[in-house]
Amino acid sequence: MKKVAVLISGRGSNLGSLIAAQEGSYKIILVISNNADAAGLERAAAAGIATLIVPHAGKTRDSFDGELDAALRAAGAEIVVLAGFMRILSDGFVRGWEGKLVNIHPSLLPAYKGIKVHERVIEARETLSGASVHFVVPELDAGPVIAQARVPVHPSDTPDALAARVLGVEHQLYPEALTLLAKGKVRLEKGLAVFTDTP
Ligand code: GAR
Numbered sequence: 027m028k029k030v031a032v033l034i035s036g037r038g039s040n041l042g043s044l045i046a047a048q049e050g051s052y053k054i055i056l057v058i059s060n061n062a063d064a065a066g067l068e069r070a071a072a073a074g075i076a077t078l079i080v081p082h083a084g085k086t087r088d089s090f091d092g093e094l095d096a097a098l099r100a101a102g103a104e105i106v107v108l109a110g111f112m113r114i115l116s117d118g119f120v121r122g123w124e125g126k127l128v129n130i131h132p133s134l135l136p137a138y139k140g141i142k143v144h145e146r147v148i149e150a151r152e153t154l155s156g157a158s159v160h161f162v163v164p165e166l167d168a169g170p171v172i173a174q175a176r177v178p179v180h181p182s183d184t185p186d187a188l189a190a191r192v193l194g195v196e197h198q199l200y201p202e203a204l205t206l207l208a209k210g211k212v213r214l215e216k217g218l219a220v221f222t223d224t225p
C-alpha cells in the first residue's frame with residue numbers, strides 16, 4: 027500500500043473522493059494545507075488522517091517548498107497528490123518528486139491551462155470540457171496526462187454549473203488515476219506517461 031500525502035488549499039472535495047477510495051492500493055497518511063481555513067482539513071481530521079498547516083505568507087517560494095518537502099519526507103510519503111492546491115511549486119520541489127507528484131486540473135489538457143478555466147471554456151463556446159490528472163512537471167499544467175474524463179458544455183451553462191459538472195467526473199477520475207500510479211501501472215519515463223498492464 028503506497029503512502030500518499032495530499033496537498034490542498036480549500037474545499038477538499040477531491041480529497042474526500044480520494045479518502046473514500048483508499049485502502050485498496052494507497053493510504054493517505056498526511057494532508058497539508060497552505061490555508062488554515064481550508065475545509066478539507068476537517069474532512070481529513072474526520073477520517074483520522076494527520077493534518078498540517080504550512081502557511082505560505084511571508085516566505086520565499088523556496089523556503090515554503092522546503093518546509094513542504096521536509097514534512098513530506100518526515101511522514102514517509104511515497105506519492106504526493108495535489109488536490110485544489112493553489113500554489114505554484116518550485117522547479118526544485120517538482121524535480122525532487124518527479125514521477126511521484128500528480129495534479130488534477132478541470133480541463134481537457136493541454137487545452138485551458140491556468141486559472142478561470144470554466145469562464146474561458148464558455149466564452150470560447152466549447153461543446154466539450156472535462157478534467158485531467160497529470161504528472162506534475164516544472165511548466166504549469168503541462169505534465170503528461172494519466173487520465174481524462176469528458177463532460178458536455180451546454181449553451182446555457184454558467185461557470186459554476188460547468189464547474190459542478192466537471193467536479194462530478196473529477197471525483198471518479200482522481201481515485202482511478204491514483205490507483206494506477208500506486209499499483210505501478212503508469213509511470214513517468216522520459217517525459218511521457220507510460221502504461222503497463224492496462225486493458
Ligand atoms: C477542482 O476543480 C480542481 O480541479 C481545481 O480546483 C478544484 C478543487 O476543488 N484545481 C485547479 O484548478 C488546479 N489548477 P476541491 O478543493 O473541492 O477538490
